[in-house]
Amino acid sequence: MAITKRKNPGASDRSEGTAPDGLLTPEQRHGLLEARAWWQEGDRALDYLAERARLQSRVGQIAALLAVLEREPVWAGSAISPLLPLLRGLSANRAINRTLATDSFAQGLRELLFGEDVLSARLTLFLRTQRVGQQTTSQFLYGASPERYPLVSPATRTLLAPSPAQRIQARQAARRMYGEEAVDSVPTRIRALLADFSLYEAARDTLGVESFVDVNAILWHAREMPPGRGRTSRAPATFATAANVAAAVTPSPASPTEVREGVAWYGTEPFGDGEEDLPARRTTETELLDYLEGFVASQGFTFPALAVRDYYIALKTKPFVILSGLSGTGKTRLTELLAEAITGNLSGQYLLLPVRPDWTDGTALLGYQNLLTDRYVSTPFLEKLVAAAQPENRERAFFLVLDEMNLARVEYYLADILSAMETRTRAIPLTGATPGRTVALPSNVFLTGSVNVDETTHPLSKKVLDRANTIEFTEVTLRAPFPTRPVSLPEIPAWERQRLFLASRVTEVRAAAARLETLDPSFPNRVQETLATLNELLQPRGLHFGYRVRDEALRYVANSFAADPDGGGLLIPQSRAANLAAALDLQVLQKALPRISGTEEALRSLLAEMESWAAAAALPRSRDKIAAMRRRAAEDGFVTFHES
Numbered sequence: 148m149a150i151t152k153r154k155n156p157g158a159s160d161r162s163e164g165t166a167p168d169g170l171l172t173p174e175q176r177h178g179l180l181e182a183r184a185w186w187q188e189g190d191r192a193l194d195y196l197a198e199r200a201r202l203q204s205r206v207g208q209i210a211a212l213l214a215v216l217e218r219e220p221v222w223a224g225s226a227i228s229p230l231l232p233l234l235r236g237l238s239a240n241r242a243i244n245r246t247l248a249t250d251s252f253a254q255g256l257r258e259l260l261f262g263e264d265v266l267s268a269r270l271t272l273f274l275r276t277q278r279v280g281q282q283t284t285s286q287f288l289y290g291a292s293p294e295r296y297p298l299v300s301p302a303t304r305t306l307l308a309p310s311p312a313q314r315i316q317a318r319q320a321a322r323r324m325y326g327e328e329a330v331d332s333v334p335t336r337i338r339a340l341l342a343d344f345s346l347y348e349a350a351r352d353t354l355g356v357e358s359f360v361d362v363n364a365i366l367w368h369a370r371e372m373p374p375g376r377g378r379t380s381r382a383p384a385t386f387a388t389a390a391n392v393a394a395a396v397t398p399s400p401a402s403p404t405e406v407r408e409g410v411a412w413y414g415t416e417p418f419g420d421g422e423e424d425l426p427a428r429r430t431t432e433t434e435l436l437d438y439l440e441g442f443v444a445s446q447g448f449t450f451p452a453l454a455v456r457d458y459y460i461a462l463k464t465k466p467f468v469i470l471s472g473l474s475g476t477g478k479t480r481l482t483e484l485l486a487e488a489i490t491g492n493l494s495g496q497y498l499l500l501p502v503r504p505d506w507t508d509g510t511a512l513l514g515y516q517n518l519l520t521d522r523y524v525s526t527p528f529l530e531k532l533v534a535a536a537q538p539e540n541r542e543r544a545f546f547l548v549l550d551e552m553n554l555a556r557v558e559y560y561l562a563d564i565l566s567a568m569e570t571r572t573r574a575i576p577l578t579g580a581t582p583g584r585t586v587a588l589p590s591n592v593f594l595t596g597s598v599n600v601d602e603t604t605h606p607l608s609k610k611v612l613d614r615a616n617t618i619e620f621t622e623v624t625l626r627a628p629f630p631t632r633p634v635s636l637p638e639i640p641a642w643e644r645q646r647l648f649l650a651s652r653v654t655e656v657r658a659a660a661a662r663l664e665t666l667d668p669s670f671p672n673r674v675q676e677t678l679a680t681l682n683e684l685l686q687p688r689g690l691h692f693g694y695r696v697r698d699e700a701l702r703y704v705a706n707s708f709a710a711d712p713d714g715g716g717l718l719i720p721q722s723r724a725a726n727l728a729a730a731l732d733l734q735v736l737q738k739a740l741p742r743i744s745g746t747e748e749a750l751r752s753l754l755a756e757m758e759s760w761a762a763a764a765a766l767p768r769s770r771d772k773i774a775a776m777r778r779r780a781a782e783d784g785f786v787t788f789h790e791s
Contacts (some may be wrong), residue, residue: 151257170316175307179365181369181372183354183371186369198364199360199364206358208288212229213291217261221398226253226733228248237360238298240286242282254271258273260291260292265332266341267341270337271333282299285297285343286297286298297359297362299344302347302538304343308345314342318342324341325344340605350362370537379585391403395780405488415452429646435639435648436455439485442487443455449485453718454481454487454620456718458481459717460707463615463650463652463704464706466620467595468595469552469598470599471598471617471741472598472620472621473620473790482597483497486544486546489544490544496543496545498548499550502553502554506556507556508559509561509578512526513528513562514526516578528547532575532586532589540591542646545589545591546595548596549561550562551599553605559607572587574586581775596615606744609742614695617738619772619790630700651710652706653702656698657704663708670727674701674727679695685753690753699738700734700738703730704727707727707729716729718730734763743786744786747781751777754786758770776788
């Protein structure tokens with residue numbers, strides 16, 4: 148399929164040549180050809196083909212709109228408003244947003260795309276007068292003429308990995324392509340951008356494709372090539388990392404009036420149909436929680452009071468949550484709804500894995516080394532970990548769900564992941580792979596397990612329970628009115644929802660105590676005294692908890708207050724004191740009580756003491772749960788948190 152072309156009548160276009168032979172080394176060309184083969188024939192070739200069709204459609208829409216605008220001598224901000232989301236749809240770039248839809252920017256953009264001056268002069272004028280950087284400027288040119296201009300991005304240029312000598316050659320090539328007077332007399336950053344253009348032109352010649360849309364896609368998706376496919380010792384292609392991109396980028400000094408753009412990982416990946424936009428003002432976390440609850444209700448689901456908020460806060464506190472309770476109460480559905488509400492991208496950032504009883508080790512999740520083929524066999528779970536770890540995804544949340552996780556022994560198949568959660572490196576060893584080969588457990592991955600308790604399942608050990616909040620779903624009210632669907636939801640872009648969810652987390656104990664002390668100097672001591680008193684009750688029976696439970700409970704309480712200037716409660720917005728009490732109650736219920744199990748005879752007096760203590764400490768949810776545990780123990784002779 149040919150990408151739709153359009154002709155830019157700018158005078159500079161008539162003087163442009165082609166990139167010279169020999170600019171790229173044989174190794175670089177070999178790596179590019181391997182990347183093209185992966186894009187055309189690899190495991191995801193059909194996905195790439197569908198993506199190419201979507202991009203082709205967008206290019207056609209942009210060309211049609213520009214064909215109309217080109218006839219207008221003066222552009223207004225309102226005229227380019229429809230153009231901006233189309234350009235951003237080619238490649239996610241937050242710098243391209245509705246704040247650019249001003250008359251002055253529109254006229255500057257017209258001169259950049261259709262002016263009669265040479266390209267270097269147009270670039271110099273545009274970058275001097277408009278508050279954007281080189282990468283964004285290249286995206287405007289790329290969107291308007293993808294058969295002529297490349298999308299310059301550190302993430303895609305990493306595959307080329309130009310040496311210092313090649314950068315010099317690229318500048319010489321740019322002089323021949325764009326005219327000597329167009330290079331020597333312009334600012335350094337413009338010369339660097341034109342040199343990049345010549346490098347990408349050489350890559351296009353090697354790849355043998357017509358459009359830079361294809362060049363960008365091949366370079367971008369080369370990062371997804373499996374280690375055993377392509378990536379030969381002769382090819383310099385590497386997975387993009389912050390380190391090698393930083394090495395590949397040589398920034399030029401910025402003048403006081405120019406915009407310095409950071410390493411824009413987002414500036415290469417097609418964003419799809421759901422385009423982001425900058426909000427008119429910064430969204431608060433309180434508004435985000437209202438949005439999430441509204442989204443869940445709009446899908447026709449009703450959960451117990453505070454269930455959505457509790458689950459949200461638990462994920463912020465520790466990215467491992469257990470949902471327990473009766474079958475059919477919506478545990479798994481809640482994970483899907485919250486993931487969709489936060490990310491807006493369920494297919495790409497959510498994975499549901501049904502656990503099988505024969506899972507006896509981590510290979511079902513993390514894969515294994517095939518000794519016959521000497522290749523590592525991946526899994527959907529592992530692929531999501533790798534995707535989440537990519538730098539361009541660091542502001543995106545990924546949700547992984549283990550459905551009925553206790554059909555197999557959790558300690559067997561999840562041991563490496565549970566251990567990685569507690570280490571600074573968060574490195575998970577890969578089964579049977581080369582010694583020392585690991586995969587990272589990214590901080591933007593959130594793991595949830597749903598649990599049903601019956602004769603076919605295994606009990607959860609204290610090792611597992613200590614590392615998670617256990618949220619129970621037992622409340623069923625069949626006489627409640629059927630849920631209705633709200634007419635509309637607040638307009639909060641998906642990228643803003645994810646940014647706020649990830650950035651608002653309190654992950655350190657010291658930061659948690661500081662946040663609580665800022666809200667009220669008595670709050671940290673109240674949390675500490677409540678947990679210490681409870682532990683003193685549990686210790687004589689050997690059921691007391693360690694520092695991990697204390698620290699995570701403190702962080703949960705801190706995370707239950709919004710990361711907004713007013714620090715309002717996320718559970719009980721009307722009162723900070725009431726919010727603290729509710730958060731403490733939930734932590735006793737979800738962190739301490741699930742660990743209690745044993746015979747009724749041995750624990751009878753303890754449960755009575757705990758019920759009295761919970762009532763005196765104003766912890767109604769914990770008191771009610773302890774009372775329910777006592778009633779069942781009197782009937783069954785055994786104490787357990789989970790209801791079968």
